[in-house]
Amino acid sequence: MGSLNLNHSLKPDSDNLENLLDPEEFRRQGHMIIDFIADYYKTIEKYPVLSQVEPGYLRKRLPKSAPYDPEPIETILHDVQDHIVPGLTHWQSPNYFAFFPSSGSIAGFLGEMLATGFNVVGFNWMSSPAASELESIVMDWLGEMLRLPESFLFSGGGGGVLQGTTCEAMLCTLVAARDQMLSKVGRENIGNLVVYASDQTHSAFKKATQIAGIDQKNFRVIKTSRSTSFSLPPDLLRSTICSDIKAGLFPTFVCATMGTTSTTAVDPLGPICQVAKDYGMWVHVDAAYAGSCCVCPEFRHFIDGVEGANSFSFNAHKWFFTTLDCCCLWLKDPSALIKSLSTNPEFLRNKATDSKEVVDYKDWQIALSRRFRALKLWLVLRSYGVEKLRNMLKSHVEMAKTFEGLVAADKRFETVHPRNFALVCFRISPTAIDKNKLSQNRGAHFDDDDQDHDHECINDVNHKLLESINASGSIYMTHTVVDGIFLLRFAVGATLTEESHIFMAWKVIKQHAEDILKDYV
């Protein structure tokens, strides 16, 4: 890259300013990175899935300051390999079964590259008409694939927008609902608005309510139970709303979930929307994980009732082969959103906006600047087509079913909840453990019949199992606790995962379980 002249004057030495976007140098370095990433995918199974580094590892390896002189890409890529890769948790590994996987794909990657290459800032129509228009088109395509009611599509007076994440979608819809309610009851009542969720609702919703200035004493958490598979009970929702109204408060927003993070529980959308309708509230349906699955006719019934909701979102970056970040949000009444989020400074005034014939997406989201996210979704839809996308999703569900079968066939394990999608929650069964050994292993300071103690010990055994598996690096799973029960979560969905990985994962789990159970049987 040539050596730099050490001339500090204001006048830069133009000889040394080869352009930072020189097309031929772009080509050379771009091809190099493609090979780097292709090789990474090819060899990804050799890395421990969960990074095994210690906190602070990277500061010890990198210089204290930015370099003064340029460094060649070859050196930098060596450092990526030597210093960054060991600190990655390999979300694209076929042995990744943690949280919910983030399913990349070639088409998703290419779409992101194109968007990055064009690097347009599509805040309004005029700033790049293709960005706004393609977004509206793919959101209608996708809405149709999901058989969303026409009222959610542009063609039916609603509309869709690509947000970064679910938390943003929740925040934007909540702000729209908040302002709608305040315009009825008066701004001075901001401290009296009430929002509702279940104890299984994603924490992102609580965060959204904090940001939107909802008094946290008015954040109602409706209790779910094992008997209804942890779905939000509409009756309890209704009675809570009634008490709030009696107390002079204003019920404003319900967040219903289709596919909760802990166990993929599905809230009954129809009855929830009916309750909300009775009290003039906004219902948002968070289908972050499982929404994509509803493009398969077999799974569409899970969002039956969505026609009563005000807004619906899912993350295409989660289980729809579109790299991070890409949250699809549809609304029946975008004008409520626009009312809360629009600003019209002089420097953005233009004929197209004034004509009201165009969508200016800056008024549909938090930020002004926005990436051309529609490209990656368009590339995914076109490269794979509806049928293949359905088949890919179904293959993940099938693999989860296979795993569930393996667990069920081994009496040392149990699944605690019915599986809805591609997540299996399971644990070492209490029946696999000798109660006397439990006490020995804990120091036996409880009575033998102390059920709490047993319960906690069983959780400990399962916790140990998870830690031991993850420390091995062979596969990566995470956990949840519902109803006091510690569960291992096995989430199928990483794009590279194939059936053989499921069997291998089960072998790893059994091996670690056997080692741990030695002390308890």
Next chain:
Amino acid sequence: MGSLNLNHSLKPDSDNLENLLDPEEFRRQGHMIIDFIADYYKTIEKYPVLSQVEPGYLRKRLPKSAPYDPEPIETILHDVQDHIVPGLTHWQSPNYFAFFPSSGSIAGFLGEMLATGFNVVGFNWMSSPAASELESIVMDWLGEMLRLPESFLFSGGGGGVLQGTTCEAMLCTLVAARDQMLSKVGRENIGNLVVYASDQTHSAFKKATQIAGIDQKNFRVIKTSRSTSFSLPPDLLRSTICSDIKAGLFPTFVCATMGTTSTTAVDPLGPICQVAKDYGMWVHVDAAYAGSCCVCPEFRHFIDGVEGANSFSFNAHKWFFTTLDCCCLWLKDPSALIKSLSTNPEFLRNKATDSKEVVDYKDWQIALSRRFRALKLWLVLRSYGVEKLRNMLKSHVEMAKTFEGLVAADKRFETVHPRNFALVCFRISPTAIDKNKLSQNRGAHFDDDDQDHDHECINDVNHKLLESINASGSIYMTHTVVDGIFLLRFAVGATLTEESHIFMAWKVIKQHAEDILKDYV
């Protein structure tokens, strides 16, 4: 890509499921896209900079629904060329002088590709330690380059975080300040918090206050004037605050700007921070555009006084060669932010977080999921190094200076405000226009000495000039209106722009001006 079996059963036909992340297919298609983008840059000057399509153009060209069967990448790329490229406004064109340019670079692009390829969801340390740690490291590097006070760096008890955009940075800091104030004065006072900005502050701040639930009747817009180059007057800020306190309100937040969007005005940070300190308020410094320039010692003085602020942000995607989106935010007291934005659901519990030895960036921003943005910033810093980055920024300022000289040398034009950075605001001068002709061209229903009429006509002439230039597609500029004066904004900063483009742009502007002035001289 093979034809698909039309079997609709739940059990997918695994023969047809070639993996969507197959490394060799990734390599083949990836190389194809690199060439596509390199060729795009190579030929970018042949496109009209501002897209010339009509609203709704794309719906007419694309199918009504997503395809059922896969389509080959070759077909899709043809469609990108034929249908998407005409609808782009070419932000990467060397003839792009609108808004503030979004300066891409090879290193920024490569960093984005790596982040997309790894596709990790770095919400907390454990989910990918390298993502969190590299972010903290580059934010310290960059903070040091800007000579930010040590108190803004991790090494000094503060810290930096990469947000998507300035609006997010403003919203997060505002929420932190809001909650800090409410914890003192009581939540019931949310309707009595007051925030302050100037009439030149970016509209993103107003939007942030709307989202955070600040009553808009408590949004104070401090008037600026031409005499102080449109910078926020600290005395007026103080007197406004005093009136608010007298009225029983709680002054909470000031947004100061270093480099306003209209004219790159610089608010006096030192005096503003002193006022805010006297009343226990939070000051955020929005240096979205011009902050990067302060890595050059010659420009550092523009943020003198920042040591009194609570937070400072700039957009690396604007003028620091890092593709969209990448907003750098530093805070003296990250714990205030974390207090407002943290959530700790069970499914995210882990040893590293419990140890409190790590940074979990999910608690520093709105969303839970987050891209590995630090990679692109790291690649930019390393690929170019401090000196070359300074030289690039200075070369843009030099080009703006050259342009300013061309305007000054032509008595038909005038610059209205002093140039601070790489933006020149100018217009056809009123002296270039024959007043009698003005009246003729407007129908002369005003008195000859009607100054308002003249003023408006001069604005119209300049508006016409801008529209005529942009419609030609040769270059793209945008406008602003300050103090009632319509100004053309010529913002240098697109990475491909070189000195020759400045002279060419000036030639285009002169030609169009001559055509228009024919009617007025």
